Amino acid sequence: MRRQVLLRFLIPVLVVLHFFLHLGLGIVRGAPDLLTLALLLAAREVGMGAGAGLGFFFGLLEDAFSVLAFGANALAMTVVGILGARTRDLFVGDSLLFFFWYLAGGKWVRDLIHWIVAGEGARGPVLNALVIDGSLAAVYVAIIGLLLLIPLGGKEALR
Amino acid sequence: MASYTESPEEGRGRRNLIVAVVFFALSIVVLYLPAEFQDRVAAGLRISVLRPFLLTQETLVQARRRAEDAGVLQARLDSLAAALAAQAPLVAESRRLHELLELRERAPEVFQAASVIRPGTAGSESMFLLDVGSDQGVRPGDPVLMRDGRIGLVGVVRQVRPGTSIGLDWSHPDFRASAMSEDGNVFGIVEQRRGVFREEDRLLFNGTPFFEGLEPGTLIVTSGRGGFFPPGIPIGEVVALAEQENRWRKAYWLRPVVETGSVSHVLVVVGDVVNEGLMELFLGEPGMSADSLGSSGREPRAPLEGGGG
Secondary structure (H helix, E strand, O other): OHHHHHHHHHHHHHHHHHHHHHHHOOOOOOOOOHHHHHHHHHHOOOOHHHHHHHHHHHHHHHHOOOOOOOOHHHHHHHHHHHHHHHHHHHOOOOOHHHHHHHHHHHHHHHHHHHHHHHOHHHOOOHHHHHHHHHHHHHHHHHHHHHHHHHHHOHHHHHO | OOOOOOOHHHHHHHHHHHHHHHHHHHHHHHHOOOHHHHHHHHHHHHHOOOHHHHHHHHHHHHHHHHHHHHHHHHHHHHHHHHHHHHOOHHHHHHHHHHHHHOHHHHOOOOEEEEEEEOOOOOOOOOEEEEOOOHHHOOOOOOEEEEOOOOOEEEEEEEEEEOOEEEEEEOOOOOOEEEEEEOOOOOEEEEEEEOOOOHHHOEEEEEEEEOOOOOOOOOEEEEOOHHHOOOOOOEEEEEEEEEEEEOOOEEEEEEEEOOOHHHOOEEEEEOOOOOOOOOOHHHHOOOOOOHHHHOOOOOOOOOOOOOOOO
16 A cells, blocks of 8 residues: 555656656756656556556657657557556566566567657667667666665565 | 356456557557647647746756856957957957857847757657747748857758747758858758767768869858758868769768757748848858859859858
């Protein structure tokens, strides 16, 4: 119960913080993708429908500045929301290792779908976009997610 | 006896699945919406939900600019005083630089100063937001120039709304500009070439005649052909020969005058530069006009004076 209450507060904060860092301060790569992190955390608590809806809305917000590939973020985040919610039925997810790989994998899958859908004009080479930048960004998000476990009750928050 | 009614859990699961499928389908639809509708949706989000974050960056950019201006103006004042005291010809040069840097005051109907905001979100590369819009006379297709220190082509305005507009810089895949060498002898098209990393994106001066050679360091400017960009705006300098094709054409790598990452304050060309008699601002000689280049564009011109900077 405490975790759910904290998550309901934490997720909007993560969304606001994401846009404050990226839009408000103009930080591009230095700031983590807190929007995807918020979606992945929320998806583990809600059903597939709510996960898809949240992902669609978050993706649409990011697409507001995507002149080259409008809709790519919306599609990617919708799929991540669906898959994230689906993991509730497949994995218990009470270990730190699962949590780390869930966040890293979710972020990487989001980048992969965006890269595929964005088209040639809006994406960089696969080596740069997915292998190097994508992997680093995925690990970055996973580490931030692990740090967020502390106020949620540490490892106990995963049970 | 088995129950013939659906359990609440099964019903909830089916509803979740239907909702998920609906949102997935909606995201596919959004992806293939007409561009005009996409722009409207994006603009609606920018002026509503995301507006506070944009205002934050605008405020920070303005504050940074004011802090920089104070130091820069003091340094310029000190330099001008020393130059005037030292040599008389520097008076004319400083006046010339001052005129170039104060373009908007000299021709308020032609140039509109603006600050640049980079969204920093995924998919927004090669685009920027301007804090001027249709109510300041900005229209889609207006060229965007760098103002601070050196005049150079940044890109072009793409979408316009009251008070704000969106532009694309030269690193956009669709960027093209009809261009020529500084002396007006060699004509071609400047286009973008993607590097292995985005930081390696470069400009290519393509379609030049095979028998016309360009030396490294040659300044390439807009030619004015097609009526899209006014003639004479510096784009880049020749670095090296990129490719040549069967004694037919050559292409050269250019070092851009304006690096897209350094752009913070720009000028939008909202008026008719040619008819306003302001061509010397770009071409560097009083009385020089676009017509004097002629259709062959072979009339030699003096190198640009600091108009680039």
